[in-house]
Amino acid sequence: MSDKDEGRRLLHIGAVAERTGLSLRTLRHYDEIGLVNPSERTEGGFRLYSDAEVERILLIRRMKPLDFTLEQMRELLDITHDVAQPDAPIEARQKLREIEAIAIERRTALENKVAMADEFLSRLQDLSSPRQDGVKPETGL
Incomplete structure (x- = not known):
């Protein structure tokens, strides 16, 4: 690290x-x-990331399960940068709300899939557990 990096x-x-x-x-x-670039590279060429870049990467990771494209991720990173500014454009805040609505919709869809998966697993467990009364469970999944 160079002298200029001592505080960071x-x-x-x-x-x-x-x-x-x-x-x-x-x-x-x-x-x-070019989605997230490291702040610097060492003399040996190793990538070095600041805390801000790590936060950008974590934001991307959080978007992945919601099936955002790389281009949508890039757009959100730009928007989050814009809305963090004191004179943030109204358009950026509006776009952020649109992305939030999409994320909520996709999260709800994921919750529904998890609920269906839980029901399926419960049914499989019911079928694989021997019953004490000797009656075979119905086989409809």
Whole structure:
């Protein structure tokens, strides 16, 4: 780390991967496509990430289960940067609300899928458990 970095902590890509639960390959891909670029590189070429970049990566990770595309992720990262500014454009706040509505809708769909999966697992457990009264359970799944 150089003198200019003394007040700021930079993490190697391996530490970022561990902290975010993403693979090195995924982090390298995000860098290659310009989604999240490391702050610096070491003399040996290793990627170094600031806490702000790690937060961006965590935001992306949180979007993945909701099936946002890489382009939508890029758009949200830009919007979150814009709305953090004191003179944030109204359009950015409106777009953020639109993305929030999409996220809520997709989360609800995921909840419904989990509920169906739980019902299915419960049914399988009922079928695989021997009954004490000797009667075979009905076989309809």
